Amino acid sequence: MTSINADRPTSAGRRGRLRHAALLAVAGLGWLALYLVNEPFWNLIVYRLAGQDQASRLGSGLHFFGYDTVKIVLLLVGIIFVVTVARSFLSLERARALLGGRREGMANVAAAGLGVATPFCSCSAVPAFIGFVAAGVPLGVTLSFLIASPLINEVAVVLLYGMFGLKIAALYVGSGLVIATVAGYVLGRICPQRWVESFVFTSTLHGAPVAAGQRLSWADRTAIGREEVVKILRKVWPYLLVGIGLGAFIHGWVPADFFVAVAGADNPFAPLVAVAIGVPLYSNAAGILPLVEVLHAKGVAMGTVLAFMMSVVALSLPELILLRRVLRPPLLATFVGVVATGIIATGYLFNAIL
Incomplete structure (x- = not known):
């Protein structure tokens, strides 16, 4: 029995x-x-x-x-x-443990890769930043994670592959990893601790999606x-519908000559203009990719439209407002400048090789 x-x-x-x-x-x-x-x-x-x-x-x-x-x-x-x-198999505590004790440089590479594997939206930027810094992860390494997490979005990778093929998707991932790694390393070299709000270093905020030891x-x-x-x-969904609606409008009514004139291959400042337009906007990869597809179909160079997309998802105004809670203006401005420079350089590189 x-x-x-x-x-x-x-x-x-x-x-x-x-x-x-x-x-x-x-x-x-x-x-x-x-x-x-x-x-x-x-x-x-x-x-x-x-x-x-x-x-x-x-x-x-x-x-x-x-x-x-x-x-x-x-x-x-x-x-x-x-x-x-x-x-769900990777908690934030495990993520911090993976980065602990590594030398800067290699740690920046690991942090950027981890940012791809554990994508956080801009609303999670502040808790993630505080949790990593409070756990003793160097600031430059934390910033590599913070850049890569929204920039290299799993939705964007799949949709780019579906729209443009493996080469474009792979270049997007590779360039994003380089931007996040180099930007974090550069920012870590300027002693950024002096420009971080003091409460960050004493916070006990963790915010792990899965508690340690939880089965x-x-x-x-x-x-x-x-x-x-x-x-x-x-x-x-609102940003998704707006992005697709703009894409449908451009697809059906806006003449191709308009975009070719503003950001076409003949405009040497096209990636720079694209980033300047993209930073104030707020969307995610799913919302912005329909517009990217249409702009490329209308004749805008691939590097230019990818620079636009990267600036929207990595440097959105709401995320910068949230980051102001933990970063003082000098570091926040430097953060924007370094990341924007990397995105612009990527846009020029893509335009040159594609």
Whole structure:
């Protein structure tokens, strides 16, 4: 009797895991089916049922808006869910431990790579910064993490790959890592401690997404993934719709000559202008990439549009306002100048090699 009772929880647990795996498989197949039928669906709606001409401005604009909205939402749901589940295995304490005791330089490289693996949005910039500094991670290394985390966005990587191919996506990741590593190292050489608010060094704020020693089941991890999908979609949907709407407007109505004249290949200051325009804006990679795709299709050079995108996601005005809580104006201005210089240089480099 004891043996039977001991086996029951194991059997129930096994059935629960199998049922959970089956539900995930069904959800994955449903996601794939929706992604595959997206373009035929909007072809039917816009061109056949609504009777719009595929070559017309209105028809192409409506199709762009509907198709890209569904495509990007599906990609966001899939990517956020997978990344969140993967990230549940890495707490902020573990992240700090990975960077502790390393020499600057190598630590900057590790921090930039960790920033890619643990992407935080701009609203998390201050807690992440305080947690790393309070744990004894050098400021320059912390700044490498802080730059890489929003700059090299997993959504942007996947969408860039889908829009422009592996070469562009790889160049985006590589340039972002170089910017974050070099910028953090340079900032660490100027003794930035004097320009950091004193409370940062004595704070005990941790803010880890997963507590140290916490054991999560796969059901827990998928529940966290679902919650993160809902939370992020609630935050980004206005910017997503605005970005896609601007892309559809440009796609259908704005003449290509306008963008070629302002930021085309013949304008030697195009990357500089793109960064100057991008810094005051606030969006994320999902919201800005539809606009990037359209601007490139209209003739704007790839380096210029990527410089614009990087400036929007890495140097957004709301993030800088948040960082002002922990960085004094001299360090904040230096931070912006160093990162902006790296982004502008990347824009010129991409324009030269692509």
